[in-house]
Amino acid sequence: MVLIGMLDSPFVRRVAITMQVLGIDYQYRPLSIFESFEEFRSVHPLVKAPTLVCDDGEMLVDSTLIIDYLELLVGPEKSLMPKDASARRTALQQIGEALVAMEKVIQLVDEKTQRPADVQHEPWINRLEQQVISAAGLMEASVEAAIESGNDWLAGTDPMQADITTAVAWDFIRRMASSTVRSANHPYLIEYSERAEALPAFLACPP
Numbered sequence: 001m002v003l004i005g006m007l008d009s010p011f012v013r014r015v016a017i018t019m020q021v022l023g024i025d026y027q028y029r030p031l032s033i034f035e036s037f038e039e040f041r042s043v044h045p046l047v048k049a050p051t052l053v054c055d056d057g058e059m060l061v062d063s064t065l066i067i068d069y070l071e072l073l074v075g076p077e078k079s080l081m082p083k084d085a086s087a088r089r090t091a092l093q094q095i096g097e098a099l100v101a102m103e104k105v106i107q108l109v110d111e112k113t114q115r116p117a118d119v120q121h122e123p124w125i126n127r128l129e130q131q132v133i134s135a136a137g138l139m140e141a142s143v144e145a146a147i148e149s150g151n152d153w154l155a156g157t158d159p160m161q162a163d164i165t166t167a168v169a170w171d172f173i174r175r176m177a178s179s180t181v182r183s184a185n186h187p188y189l190i191e192y193s194e195r196a197e198a199l200p201a202f203l204a205c206p207p
């Protein structure tokens, strides 16, 4: 399998880290959706990162769908999702909030970098910034609740998919939206992120 996309994309990075944690062999092809647009397009016409090229040539897009397939490959014993319905629903909620954070930061960055300054729309930027701030606040509250209840990670003693996605989203916010989200307001995320980024799977996939 070949994972295509740059690791500075949080969507690509969450898939790469998941493959590391699950012990799935893959080749990595760092194609940029901007600098390598034509080369990327020659592989897949949608030019979406991440793209996973399977061994038989079939290609998957969208990080959540790719992770769904990876989970199937390794089986339920190695799954990074809780089996209990209530814990799973909480994990889905946390993953959803972190994915919205990623999506809104990207929209914010694209609005500021891809659109000429004279046609940027201030109310739209304000709306995106508010959504990013809200997402970071929800992520902070989840981590705080977990740590204060005695957990090391969101669902207990081991990092799971909700942790991978939350930690990757926080790193992305920190790098790309530091003027929107004040790190000082997120002490639990800061400490949690330091521990996550020190894990071998995270170190193997630097942004």
Ligand SMILES: N[C@@H](CCC(=O)N[C@@H](CS)C(=O)NCC(=O)O)C(=O)O
Residues within 6 Å of the ligand: 009, 010, 011, 033, 047, 048, 049, 050, 061, 062, 063, 064, 106
């Ligand atoms: N929901 C998708 C979002 C992926 C996404 O938007 N990736 C960006 C790169 S970070 C991309 O491919 N942008 C190019 C485009 O949308 O045309 C996922 O989870 O993979």
